[in-house]
Amino acid sequence: MAERRFPAGGSGGDGGGATGPAEVAATEAATTKLAGALCDAALAGDRRSLSRLLTAVENRTSLAETALRRLYPLAGRAQLIGITGPPGAGKSTLVAALIAELRRVGRPVAVVAVDPSSPITGGAVLGDRVRMQAYAADDGVFIRSMASRGHSGGLSSATTAAAAVFDAAGFDVVLIETVGTGQSEVEVAATADTTVVVEAPEMGDEIQAIKAGLLEVADIIVVNKGDRPGAHRTASQLQAMLAGTPREGRPGRPTPKHPEVLVTTAATGQGVAELLAAIDRHRSVARDADGDSARLKRAEAQVWAVLVDRLHERVRSLEGAQDPRAVGADAASEKPTAAGELLRAVASHDVDPYAAADAILARLIHGGSTP
Amino acid sequence: MLARGLRDEGFEVVYTGLRQTPEMIVTAALQEDVDAVGLSILSGAHMTLVPRVCSLLRERGMDDVLVTAGGIIPDEDVPALKEAGVAAVFGPGTTIATVADFLRANVRPRD
Secondary structure, three states: OEEEEOOHHHHOOOOOOOOOHHHHHHHHHHHHHHHHHHHHHHHOOOHHHHHHHHHHHHHOOHHHHHHHHHHHHHOOOOEEEEEEEOOOOOHHHHHHHHHHHHHHOOOOEEEEEEEOOOOOOOOEEEOHHHHHHHHOOOOOEEEEEEEOOOOOOHHHHHHHHHHHHHHHOOOOEEEEEEEOOOHHHHHHHHOOOEEEEEEOOOOOOHHHHHHOOOHHHOOEEEEOOOOOOOHHHHHHHHHHHHHOOOOOOOOOOOOOOOOEEEEOEOOOOEOHHHHHHHHHHHHHHHHHHHOOHHHHHHHHHHHHHHHHHHHHHHHHHHHHHHOHHHHHHHHHHOOOOOHHHHHHHHHOOOOOHHHHHHHHHHHHHHOOOOO | OHHHHHHHOOOEEEEOOOOOOHHHHHHHHHHHOOOEEEEEEOOOOHHHHHHHHHHHHHHOOOOOOEEEEEEOOOHHHHHHHHHHOOOEEEOOOOOHHHHHHHHHHHOOOOO
16 A cells, blocks of 8 residues: 655745735745644644644745744754664664664654655655554654655755654654665764664675765664674674774864664564663763764754755846846946856856856845845 | 556655555555555455545545555445545556556645
């Protein structure tokens, strides 16, 4: 059985391009009102409203912005745990086992499960729920799938924003599951308070592990499928490899991590309570040691994503000045050329891309907000 | 598989696995904020399960979610299923493109 959701395409826009100022104001007022109503309901425990807010966050609509401005101050309490690793290591099964353990001790838990989108069609099959369906009747568990949708860098801002929504709604723990292939997926897990990298026995030799760059983001390494032959050997190989990590970072580099290595059998729950204890331990140590660098990383991901979005918007509105009259007026008053004009100049190699970017920046800074 | 075919049509498909109870399906639909629920039933229990999914969706305020059914469903059962709230029943041999076009034409517009 399958449910379908439309990709970002048509659902993100609000307010068409050709509407008058009165209609725009009316749309904005309606959006603000709907955002407020959804926030109120979600905070009061209504799961449908929570779900709709998550969609807005995922689609980056203006409703999401209004809602997040309201919810952000209420968030900041939840523990974010990133779970990543190569395909087939048993991440979803481990997440399901962590849910079971968290519920056993009475902690409400939300899951953001990220799966890759097809770069060709934009479609995706999101299959991580399959192993987590046992919690349908439990109101203390909320599982949300998210397609990566190819937003470079924006993925971590989408998942952290989703985590903030869950956080404000009272979820004590947010598990963020991503496949540990591809830069943005790894970054997502790395913005959590604690990043758990899941490996399976004999899956990759040491060199593979280093190559993947995965282990560098790990706060905890789990060798899952511990009932398989070789699990403990893989764990000690990893430990031996990590033993060579220097204590101090080189000047100007981040302090190297010294992840604990644990063995779990997610399918039976073996080692999962110990994993949760290790995660909690890591969180409290990390908070004392480096002043919550994970939180700073998340803040950076979010602010940058918004900055980039806003810059895009502003630059596009400069492109709007392609209207020949506007360009003509610019030429007459010797203002910097419009962005569209600049792009053509770069395309024909009359202007280099650096000069063009500087010119656009200069125009944005000195030219006021209207093109 | 239908899930893969729809992915290739540009849909995001949340796959929940086999043998789901109506409660599991409706919870998944709610948490994922889906536009449509596609039920595939080969067991012959469609006359109890499908109406149950429809009524649970209504109970939880999701009456705007499109429900379609597929699998082995005899023609004479179709009117009753539509009565229960199913938008379309797709028999064996239906092409992916048909399903995709139906979904695009019939899901509710987004806010």
